[in-house]
Amino acid sequence: MSENPAVAIVEPKTPGNIGTIARAMKNFEMDDLKLVNPPEFGRDSDAYGFAGQAREDVLPNYDEVTFDHLVENYHTVGCTATTNEDARKHRRFPFKTPAELADSLRDVDAPTCLIFGREDNGLNNDEMAKVDEVCSIPASEDYSSLNLGQAATVTLYELRELTVSETQHPDVERERAPENEIEGFYEHFAEFLDTIDHPAEKREKTTRLMRRLLGRAHPTVREVRTLRGVLRRASYHAADESRRGGE
Amino acid sequence: MSENPAVAIVEPKTPGNIGTIARAMKNFEMDDLKLVNPPEFGRDSDAYGFAGQAREDVLPNYDEVTFDHLVENYHTVGCTATTNEDARKHRRFPFKTPAELADSLRDVDAPTCLIFGREDNGLNNDEMAKVDEVCSIPASEDYSSLNLGQAATVTLYELRELTVSETQHPDVERERAPENEIEGFYEHFAEFLDTIDHPAEKREKTTRLMRRLLGRAHPTVREVRTLRGVLRRASYHAADESRRGGE
Numbered sequence: 001m002s003e004n005p006a007v008a009i010v011e012p013k014t015p016g017n018i019g020t021i022a023r024a025m026k027n028f029e030m031d032d033l034k035l036v037n038p039p040e041f042g043r044d045s046d047a048y049g050f051a052g053q054a055r056e057d058v059l060p061n062y063d064e065v066t067f068d069h070l071v072e073n074y075h076t077v078g079c080t081a082t083t084n085e086d087a088r089k090h091r092r093f094p095f096k097t098p099a100e101l102a103d104s105l106r107d108v109d110a111p112t113c114l115i116f117g118r119e120d121n122g123l124n125n126d127e128m129a130k131v132d133e134v135c136s137i138p139a140s141e142d143y144s145s146l147n148l149g150q151a152a153t154v155t156l157y158e159l160r161e162l163t164v165s166e167t168q169h170p171d172v173e174r175e176r177a178p179e180n181e182i183e184g185f186y187e188h189f190a191e192f193l194d195t196i197d198h199p200a201e202k203r204e205k206t207t208r209l210m211r212r213l214l215g216r217a218h219p220t221v222r223e224v225r226t227l228r229g230v231l232r233r234a235s236y237h238a239a240d241e242s243r244r245g246g247e
Numbered sequence: 248m249s250e251n252p253a254v255a256i257v258e259p260k261t262p263g264n265i266g267t268i269a270r271a272m273k274n275f276e277m278d279d280l281k282l283v284n285p286p287e288f289g290r291d292s293d294a295y296g297f298a299g300q301a302r303e304d305v306l307p308n309y310d311e312v313t314f315d316h317l318v319e320n321y322h323t324v325g326c327t328a329t330t331n332e333d334a335r336k337h338r339r340f341p342f343k344t345p346a347e348l349a350d351s352l353r354d355v356d357a358p359t360c361l362i363f364g365r366e367d368n369g370l371n372n373d374e375m376a377k378v379d380e381v382c383s384i385p386a387s388e389d390y391s392s393l394n395l396g397q398a399a400t401v402t403l404y405e406l407r408e409l410t411v412s413e414t415q416h417p418d419v420e421r422e423r424a425p426e427n428e429i430e431g432f433y434e435h436f437a438e439f440l441d442t443i444d445h446p447a448e449k450r451e452k453t454t455r456l457m458r459r460l461l462g463r464a465h466p467t468v469r470e471v472r473t474l475r476g477v478l479r480r481a482s483y484h485a486a487d488e489s490r491r492g493g494e
Contacts, residue, residue, distance in 0.1 A: 023393075024397060026387070026389075027391070027397075028386060050394070052392070054390075082415075083417070093417075094422065094465070095416075136416065138411070138414035140273070140275060140276045141415045142273075143274055143301075144274070145274075145299070146271070146274050146400070147297070147299060150267065150270070150274075150397065153393070153401060157401045160386070164385070165387075167387065167388055168330070168387075169330060169342075169385050175341065218341070
């Protein structure tokens with residue numbers, strides 16, 4: 001994507017939901033908020049109360065627009081809990097899940113707008129007929145309707161790999177200990193089994209078990225070194241013990 | 248997983264967040280809500296106002312517990328926006344993203360509890376030191392702190408494949424038209440190019456373009472048949488036109 005998607009809310013009734021969505025936009029680096037026929041809300045409303053740091057920029061910078069303005073100027077994605085059952089009806093079918101949407105928008109260079117509907121009944125059939133794509137969050141068939149703010153949060157979250165330049169997370173790949181450190185631990189562990197007279201017929205199996213356990217956990221350098229420190233100290237005491245036993 | 252995870256909130260201040268989380272639990276088929284030192288909230292509070300249909304079951308059935316009760320009885324996952332930078336500090340490192348958590352919990356058979364902290368500063372260091380795993384949502388490094396209710400919603404959403412038995416969505420795989428229907432369309436399209444005297448040297452390229460376009464869109468039976476209907480009608484008129492031209 002060349003620019004991050006705009007986010008539009010059609011006729012929201014609750015200022016709190018506007019604030020919630022503005023906050024999620026800032027969490028996932030979107031900043032272009034469009035409102036179709038919004039309620040009035042001031043600085044002391046729930047819109048500002050729920051917006052977190054988005055109260056400083058995303059929220060006050062919103063544009064009031066018409067639905068048709070969105071259709072005419074953007075590649076539009078209509079978000080809805082209610083999809084059609086199958087291909088016999090086309091307003092809400094086929095649809096993409098948010099994860100599928102993220103995949104497909106990766107290569108789209110056009111200005112894109114995600115459109116969310118009213119708290120009580122979402123986007124109506126006329127509106128759905130005008131959007132370019134349908135997006136729907138998979139949820140329990142017993143209760144598939146997420147709250148507006150929550151649905152938008154999940155959708156924006158799923159687009160994060162397209163929109164967020166740097167997350168707060170360190171580069172985790174880098175943190176797995178180098179393979180030679182980890183192998184060094186396994187050797188150390190085998191020696192340790194020797195030191196503590198672990199039954200010879202069990203040693204291979206126990207070493208393999210440790211390899212599986214640590215392999216799954218992707219240990220950091222610090223974890224590997226701490227474990228080796230424990231082994232070293234335990235070996236020292238075990239050796240000491242056998243010396244004492246030999247006295 | 249043998250049973251769906253419990254969800255705990257530690258010292259929430261805002262009843263609305265409790266309701267929001269109860270709703271997300273019901274959306275993703277979790278029902279065991281634990282509250283540590285919650286505020287008082289009644290049937291007319293935001294907790295019930297924000298809970299949607301969870302006001303009937305998940306919310307009123309919550310248990311009030313201590314943090315230590317959770318640690319002693321569950322495989323605990325502490326959820327936090329704030330991770331440690333690297334392996335030098337261990338309270339908040341290593342961590343998993345919610346997607347990684349879903350992968351790793353798939354094979355865990357123990358009762359599991361997701362723990363969310365206070366609105367203002369989450370779980371404290373003492374609490375984080377006691378949990379078994381750390382989970383953190385990747386977000387913008389400029390503003391990585393999601394609202395409590397939104398963070399829980401994203402995390403529960405990511406666990407949906409472990410917790411939700413049936414979503415509201417139809418089985419989409421089934422809806423892609425059978426390959427022979429789609430191939431039939433390409434043949435029909437090639438004939439159509441012939442009918443309309445599309446320049447011979449461009450036909451192969453145009454057919455290939457159509458194959459790429461439709462292939463990406465995974466057309467339904469209805470879409471393929473509608474397109475063939477359009478081609479048929481257009482061919483009829485084109486042929487008619489050439490008959491008239493020949494009169």
